[in-house]
Amino acid sequence: MKWLRLKNLGQGSYGTVYLAISTFTNELFAVKNANLEDSSTLQKERRIFERFPGTDEVVECYGYCVSKEGGVLKYNILLEYAPMGSLLNLMRDCGGRILESHVRKYTKMLLKGLSCIHSSGHVHCDLKPANILVFPRQVDGLSDIQLKIADFGLAKEPGEDDSDKLFHMYQYRGTPCYMSPESVQFAEITPALDIWSLGCIVIEMITGRVAWGNLDSKELFNKLVYGNESPKIPEYMSESGKDFLRRCFELDHRERWTADTLLTRPFVDDAPLQPVETNTEELLSSCFACVVNSVLCEN
Numbered sequence: 001m002k003w004l005r006l007k008n009l010g011q012g013s014y015g016t017v018y019l020a021i022s023t024f025t026n027e028l029f030a031v032k033n034a035n036l037e038d039s040s041t042l043q044k045e046r047r048i049f050e051r052f053p054g055t056d057e058v059v060e061c062y063g064y065c066v067s068k069e070g071g072v073l074k075y076n077i078l079l080e081y082a083p084m085g086s087l088l089n090l091m092r093d094c095g096g097r098i099l100e101s102h103v104r105k106y107t108k109m110l111l112k113g114l115s116c117i118h119s120s121g122h123v124h125c126d127l128k129p130a131n132i133l134v135f136p137r138q139v140d141g142l143s144d145i146q147l148k149i150a151d152f153g154l155a156k157e158p159g160e161d162d163s164d165k166l167f168h169m170y171q172y173r174g175t176p177c178y179m180s181p182e183s184v185q186f187a188e189i190t191p192a193l194d195i196w197s198l199g200c201i202v203i204e205m206i207t208g209r210v211a212w213g214n215l216d217s218k219e220l221f222n223k224l225v226y227g228n229e230s231p232k233i234p235e236y237m238s239e240s241g242k243d244f245l246r247r248c249f250e251l252d253h254r255e256r257w258t259a260d261t262l263l264t265r266p267f268v269d270d271a272p273l274q275p276v277e278t279n280t281e282e283l284l285s286s287c288f289a290c291v292v293n294s295v296l297c298e299n
């Protein structure tokens, strides 16, 4: 397969992401690439992505290949391209806050994705707006949005040995303001961690601010280590929204609700089905306007 690399979409901890176009089919896709010798995390990501083919709420992986660039071997994973960027971009485009009716719909999508991920024995471990990608879709001829979970670089795989938990006590998985108390206190990595992170994301969508507000990293660390407090639930949310968040923020992770049980709560179960009105055409055209620096890749 040959493709043209069109532009750099961003740099993550484990690789660089490019927009690419197939020279055979003219289809756009994203390529995440790293030096072959440093590609173990990317290989793990591919392994996990490939467990969820055709899942609407998880980014699709089309495969992988090894290429040679400037004499250096590169490992590439080929991913479905998200032309609207991440949930972070979507929040910015909405002026920071998202309407609760839309938040309910997005939360339902994320729960469905988590349900698949957890039922296969995985824990994402780094759920946050930057790792949730936004795709345009059409529903009954109207523009709508589909959220999909991406970036499995820190995920826990089924059967992963955590018997050396004590050794890992101070090597936290995730991004601090989305971490759960038990993951910080006891390096306890279970699906309940992702549910806590989801609660933090719901607060961020509703308020336009990260869940713990202005805490510096030391204050945040103390709160999580003491483990007796959860982020403040916005006063102006509906009662069903508050109820939902309380279940995401059960301090005892064994009591925290699962993705499947949360899907039955009114906040998401009764979420409005009509398409979210968005000007996807405008957003998409701005994404394609800056196609630069084409590089031809062949493998």
Ligand SMILES: Nc1ncnc2c1ncn2[C@@H]1O[C@H](COP(=O)(O)OP(=O)(O)OP(=O)(O)O)[C@@H](O)[C@H]1O
Binding pocket: 009, 010, 011, 012, 013, 014, 015, 016, 017, 030, 032, 059, 079, 080, 081, 082, 083, 085, 086, 130, 131, 133, 150, 151, 153
């Ligand atoms: N499939 C994709 N389509 C469009 N953009 C993508 C895609 N995958 C990743 N990106 C963008 O590429 C950039 C790098 O993504 P990546 O997942 O490698 O790292 P990250 O999440 O930004 O950082 P980290 O790996 O440190 O958590 C981000 O801006 C992300 O939004």
